[in-house]
Amino acid sequence: MCGIVGIVSSGPVNQQVYDSLLLLQHRGQDSTGIATADGSRFHIVKAKGQVREAFRTRDMRSLLGNVGLGHVRYATKGAAGNEQEAQPFYVNAPYGIVLIHNGNLTNTRELNQELFHIDRRHLNTSSDTELLLNVLATELQGQVSGLDLEPDQVFDAVANVHERIEGSYAVISIIAGHGLLAFRDPFGIRPLVLGKRSDANALPGVQRDEWIVASESLVLEASGYEVVREVAPGEAIFITQNGEMYSRQCAKNPVLVPCSFEYVYLARPDSVMNGISVYEARLRLGNRLATTIADLTPMGDIDVVMPIPDSSRPAAMQVAQKLGVEYREGFYKNRYVGRTFIMPGQAERKKSVRQKLNAMSTEFKGKNILIVDDSIVRGTTSKEIVEMARAAGANKVTFTSAAPPVRFPHVYGINMPSREELIAHGRSFPEIARELGADHLIYQEISDMESAIIEGSDVKNLEMSCFTGEYVTGTVSPEYLAWVEATQRS
Ligand SMILES: O=P(O)(O)OC[C@H]1O[C@H](OP(=O)(O)OP(=O)(O)O)[C@H](O)[C@@H]1O
Numbered sequence: 001m002c003g004i005v006g007i008v009s010s011g012p013v014n015q016q017v018y019d020s021l022l023l024l025q026h027r028g029q030d031s032t033g034i035a036t037a038d039g040s041r042f043h044i045v046k047a048k049g050q051v052r053e054a055f056r057t058r059d060m061r062s063l064l065g066n067v068g069l070g071h072v073r074y075a076t077k078g079a080a081g082n083e084q085e086a087q088p089f090y091v092n093a094p095y096g097i098v099l100i101h102n103g104n105l106t107n108t109r110e111l112n113q114e115l116f117h118i119d120r121r122h123l124n125t126s127s128d129t130e131l132l133l134n135v136l137a138t139e140l141q142g143q144v145s146g147l148d149l150e151p152d153q154v155f156d157a158v159a160n161v162h163e164r165i166e167g168s169y170a171v172i173s174i175i176a177g178h179g180l181l182a183f184r185d186p187f188g189i190r191p192l193v194l195g196k197r198s199d200a201n202a203l204p205g206v207q208r209d210e211w212i213v214a215s216e217s218l219v220l221e222a223s224g225y226e227v228v229r230e231v232a233p234g235e236a237i238f239i240t241q242n243g244e245m246y247s248r249q250c251a252k253n254p255v256l257v258p259c260s261f262e263y264v265y266l267a268r269p270d271s272v273m274n275g276i277s278v279y280e281a282r283l284r285l286g287n288r289l290a291t292t293i294a295d296l297t298p299m300g301d302i303d304v305v306m307p308i309p310d311s312s313r314p315a316a317m318q319v320a321q322k323l324g325v326e327y328r329e330g331f332y333k334n335r336y337v338g339r340t341f342i343m344p345g346q347a348e349r350k351k352s353v354r355q356k357l358n359a360m361s362t363e364f365k366g367k368n369i370l371i372v373d374d375s376i377v378r379g380t381t382s383k384e385i386v387e388m389a390r391a392a393g394a395n396k397v398t399f400t401s402a403a404p405p406v407r408f409p410h411v412y413g414i415n416m417p418s419r420e421e422l423i424a425h426g427r428s429f430p431e432i433a434r435e436l437g438a439d440h441l442i443y444q445e446i447s448d449m450e451s452a453i454i455e456g457s458d459v460k461n462l463e464m465s466c467f468t469g470e471y472v473t474g475t476v477s478p479e480y481l482a483w484v485e486a487t488q489r490s
């Protein structure tokens with residue numbers, strides 16, 4: 001999923017980009033990077049790890065310039081621990097371009113061939129973002145003849161990029177000496193929001209705006225930007241170094257199909273995405289789940305409802321309220337351990353669940369516990385949690401998930417490439433419950449998840465492939481999925 005941000009100001013942007021990345025840390029913990037443009041000169045710092053540990057004071061001092069972008073990575077293509085694949089990526093022609101990307105391309109094999117055999121471009125990593133940058137550079141090269149660059153030339157290049165690449169992509173890029181470019185794939189699978197505020201650095205008497213594009217609206221809110229709007233699916237925004245903003249629809253048949261998993265787990269609850277408050281969507285997911293639970297479980301069987309911190313809290317609160325059962329927090333969370341699902345490697349994820357959560361026996365002894373999590377993917381968290389609840393003296397453990405069973409690989413920016421690792425793949429509900437060690441297991445229905453998320457909004461469809469096996473981009477074939485399964489590690 002990754003977190004991305006780009007800013008155009010008339011003063012230095014390094015601290016603003018850094019602060020924004022801290023707010024997006026929940027979207028990626030593998031590596032991080034910032035690029036700034038000082039006139040036509042780029043300054044780039046990227047490193048493994050999280051924002052606070054990656055950037056030193058001397059790095060920040062080197063990041064000069066009034067246009068900047070930043071990235072926190074959760075790897076989906078290439079290796080998580082590889083510094084070479086940390087973003088941003090850079091190419092020197094035309095003009096000099098740096099680029100960051102949230103999403104995952106699904107035609108990388110074809111692009112690799114095209115870029116090498118036709119465009120004569122060399123790629124030095126297995127990152128799909130490096131491919132994307134080189135496609136953009138090739139298409140931009142095709143549009144320009146001199147040193148000048150018109151917004152329409154940039155938009156024509158993006159239109160060609162849309163024709164060539166497939167998958168999900170929210171992209172921010174700086175074209176040296178010209179400005180900041182941002183665009184979103186024709187399905188708007190990954191989020192991107194545009195904001196502005198009056199530029200306090202502007203020269204006396206000059207009125208200009210400072211612009212920001214970011215993965216989540218909370219970044220804008222926290223820094224005093226007003227939300228202008230979401231970047232539309234297929235749309236490109238170009239903001240010159242002087243703060244003039246241009247936009248154009250660059251895709252032929254754009255249609256909004258945003259990722260359902262953003263609402264279930266990825267995004268921060270205080271963000272609004274595509275007009276939907278993530279927090280409210282999670283409350284509604286809890287309401288719907290409560291109805292399913294009430295249909296399937298005799299109420300006398302539950303003494304307390306418990307969330308698994310952090311992401312399931314809003315849903316669990318609603319489940320408790322709707323069922324009229326007490327809400328208790330029995331798992332204490334160590335705030336210094338990050339999100340376990342986005343850590344690379346199963347051994348680390350498993351170890352971290354124990355480091356992160358501890359069961360307080362006073363809340364469990366002799367009780368029938370209904371546990372609510374936002375989702376069960378590999379079952380890493382739920383297996384450990386059930387064991388911990390039992391060790392803490394729980395009588396019966398009912399495990400519930402505010403999302404439906406995850407049965408299919410995700411190829412649009414969440415690293416779950418193989419079916420085998422998904423606990424719900426090829427298993428019936430009783431079999432999954434047995435695997436988890438739970439007495440009962442209840443999942444949200446797919447249609448309830450969809451309605452809960454989009455209720456009251458203009459969004460008509462959601463990208464739900466990991467629940468349904470239906471992929472919105474046409475070329476995701478069984479052969480492609482088998483190739484991903486065979487070649488990608490999670
Ligand atoms: O079945 P699994 O493979 O374990 O994946 C699902 C779990 O991972 C996530 O938690 P995470 O610790 O990443 O983040 P959170 O603190 O936001 O809940 C999610 O909230 C579930 O608890």
Ligand SMILES: NC(=O)CC[C@H](N)C(=O)O
Binds near residue numbers: 001002077102128414
């Ligand atoms: N999760 C993401 O958005 C990943 C971006 C890109 N595919 C990478 O692996 O670096």
Ligand SMILES: [Mg+2]
Binds near residue numbers: 308309
């Ligand atoms: Mg969790």
